[in-house]
Each structure stands twice: as structure tokens, then as C-alpha cells.
Amino acid sequence: MNVKVRFFARFRELLGTELIIEVAEQTTLPDLVKQITQKNIEGHQAIFDEYGHFREYVIVMRNARRVDLADAGENIVADGDDIAVFPPVAGG
Amino acid sequence: MFSERERERYKRQMMLFGDEGQERLKKAHIFIAGAGGLGSPVSLYLAVAGIGTLTIVDRDVVDQSNLNRQILHNDRDIGRKKTESAEEKLHAINPDIQIRAIDTTIEEKNASGLVGKADGIVDAMDNYPTRYLLNDIAIKKKIPLFHGAISGFYGQATTVIPGKTACLACIFPKAPPKEVFPVVGVTPGIIGMVQATEVLKYLLKSGELLTNRLFIWDGMQAHAEEICMERNPRCTACGSMSEIPENK
Ligand SMILES: [Zn+2]
Numbered sequence: 001m002n003v004k005v006r007f008f009a010r011f012r013e014l015l016g017t018e019l020i021i022e023v024a025e026q027t028t029l030p031d032l033v034k035q036i037t038q039k040n041i042e043g044h045q046a047i048f049d050e051y052g053h054f055r056e057y058v059i060v061m062r063n064a065r066r067v068d069l070a071d072a073g074e075n076i077v078a079d080g081d082d083i084a085v086f087p088p089v090a091g092g
Numbered sequence: 093m094f095s096e097r098e099r100e101r102y103k104r105q106m107m108l109f110g111d112e113g114q115e116r117l118k119k120a121h122i123f124i125a126g127a128g129g130l131g132s133p134v135s136l137y138l139a140v141a142g143i144g145t146l147t148i149v150d151r152d153v154v155d156q157s158n159l160n161r162q163i164l165h166n167d168r169d170i171g172r173k174k175t176e177s178a179e180e181k182l183h184a185i186n187p188d189i190q191i192r193a194i195d196t197t198i199e200e201k202n203a204s205g206l207v208g209k210a211d212g213i214v215d216a217m218d219n220y221p222t223r224y225l226l227n228d229i230a231i232k233k234k235i236p237l238f239h240g241a242i243s244g245f246y247g248q249a250t251t252v253i254p255g256k257t258a259c260l261a262c263i264f265p266k267a268p269p270k271e272v273f274p275v276v277g278v279t280p281g282i283i284g285m286v287q288a289t290e291v292l293k294y295l296l297k298s299g300e301l302l303t304n305r306l307f308i309w310d311g312m313q314a315h316a317e318e319i320c321m322e323r324n325p326r327c328t329a330c331g332s333m334s335e336i337p338e339n340k
Contacts, residue, residue, distance in 0.1 A: 010243070056265075056266040064319070
């Protein structure tokens with residue numbers, strides 16, 4: 001099955017704007033994103049902490065709904081999902 | 093009431109919102125936190141639009157490296173207080189409004205007093221700790237917060253109506269790490285204009301505010317998106333607030 005993943009801001013520079021990813025059944029949200037970041041250390045470190053959890057300020061949206069990072073690991077993606085991952089920007 | 097000069101100055105926009113709208117702007121007091129990249133375009137455009145009172149707060153002096161984006165300040169202002177420079181420029185561009193420029197750091201102990209009886213807060217800061225503080229003040233005073241932030245060619249903006257729509261802490265429960273962000277002036281120009289447009293709409297009570305939506309701009313792609321947001325019932329800042337009646 002296929003899932004669309006979109007990145008914003010700095011994550012976009014590191015990992016690309018929009019990717020269609022083929023995933024296995026029962027893939028969780030973090031594992032889906034890790035499938036993309038596994039060959040990109042900088043991108044991986046920007047999004048995940050040393051335990052492989054989403055960094056606490058990262059915003060993950062699934063089909064335009066906010067994903068609670070506390071249980072992102074139990075969030076199983078489905079065919080046709082639209083996942084958005086982005087960091088808040090801070091400058092002024 | 094308007095003087096002849098004011099009528100002439102605002103003629104073209106009064107075609108849009110009439111005496112009544114212009115009067116609303118004239119009676120309004122907007123607090124602008126920061127006279128930097130975002131604060132420059134926001135304050136200039138709110139000044140020319142005729143917002144009756146603008147309070148602008150900043151603690152810095154003008155540095156040469158600010159001038160690629162902080163268009164309130166000129167080369168000859170280097171070394172001057174940003175508030176002094178801001179007051180001079182804003183007064184020159186519209187002598188019919190009141191400018192209160194305050195040279196201080198916005199902190200927990202002074203923030204509420206600084207904002208005073210302002211009708212809204214423009215977030216033109218460059219760090220999340222101060223943004224969360226402004227968010228708390230907006231919630232406490234039940235006035236809107238017009239958020240903007242930028243980095244490089246990217247920007248984001250949203251409008252918070254406390255007790256009704258997602259607040260800054262609902263949207264960003266945790267601050268991103270502090271960084272020296274790259275920036276080119278056009279980005280705060282665009283995001284600052286989104287914020288200033290929101291201020292005008294709020295005061296004019298017209299249009300659809302950028303509430304429960306995060307506007308995201310990618311200048312390199314020339315692409316804007318919006319992401320739907322909602323209040324977090326467990327939000328540490330606004331979670332205890334119930335629906336409040338419209339107070340304006
Ligand atoms: Zn909140």
C-alpha cells in the first residue's frame with residue numbers, strides 16, 4: 001500500500017517535499033518516517049531523538065488531523081494516508 | 093471624527109470600510125512585541141492604516157546585520173535604540189497616530205503591564221519563551237494574539253482568539269530549539285503582512301480570521317498551505333478556559 005508523506009521547512013530541505021512511500025501492512029507512523037530517514041542521518045536526527053521517538057516539538061499530521069506524539073507508536077498507517085511532518089519555525 | 097488630512101489620507105481604504113471601519117481602527121490600540129524583522133513591516137503597515145495607538149517594544153540597538161530585513165531602521169540608525177528609530181519612522185509615516193515605543197525586555201514580571209489595555213498583541217518575537225508569555229497574557233486579558241515566525245524562506249502565521257480557538261501552546265506544545273536562523277527580508281515581509289491583515293480584519297470585524305489554522309509559507313516553492321488545528325482540552329495555557337462570550 002502507498003502513503004503520501006510531506007515535509008515542511010527544514011525537514012523539506014533535508015528529505016524532500018513530497019514522497020509516495022510503499023509500506024508494509026501494520027507499519028506505524030514513526031516506522032513510516034524512519035523508512036524515509038534511514039539513509040539520511042541529518043534528516044533522521046532532525047526528526048527523531050536518540051530513542052527513536054519523534055522530537056517533542058515536531059508536528060505530525062495524519063489526514064489533516066494532529067497526531068498525539070505520546071501514542072504515535074501505536075498509530076498504524078493506512079493505504080492512501082496523507083502524512084505531514086514539520087518543525088515550527090522560530091525566527092522573527 | 094476625522095480631520096481633513098485624515099479623510100484624505102485614508103480616502104482609498106475608506107472606500108472599503110467606510111467611516112465606521114476607519115473609526116474602529118482609530119480607536120484601537122495594538123501591542124507589537126518586537127521592532128525587528130516582523131515588527132518592522134507590521135508596524136509600518138498598521139501605522140499607515142491608521143491604527144490609533146501602537147505600542148512597540150524592543151530591547152535592542154540597531155546593528156548593521158539587521159538591515160537586510162528590519163526595514164524600520166536605516167543605515168544612519170546603527171547604534172541607536174530600535175525603539176527610538178521606530179518611533180521616529182512611524183511618526184514620520186503617519187503623524188496622526190500615537191506611538192508608544194518602549195525600550196525594555198518583555199518578561200513575566202512586566203508583560204501584563206506593558207500590554208496594558210491593548211486590543212490585541214502582535215507576536216513579532218524571535219523566540220518561543222517570550223511567545224508563550226505573550227500567549228499567556230493574551231489568554232489572561234482575553235485579547236487576540238497574532239502569531240508569526242520565520243526562518244529562511246519559510247514562514248508561519250496563525251491567529252489566536254483565547255477561549256475560542258487553538259492557542260499557541262495548543263499548536264506548539266513544545267518549543268523548537270533556539271538557533272541562529274538564516275533570513276532574507278522578503279519572508280518577514282510576507283508573514284508580517286499576513287499578521288497585519290489579520291489585525292485589520294479583527295478590528296473591522298470582517299472576513300475569516302486565520303484561527304484554528306496554521307498558515308505555512310514556502311517562498312522557494314511559492315507555495316502556501318494551511319494546516320487545521322484545534323484546541324487541546326489538556327492545553328497547559330488555555331485548557332481551563334471555557335467558551336467565553338464575545339467581548340468586543
Ligand atoms: Zn491552548
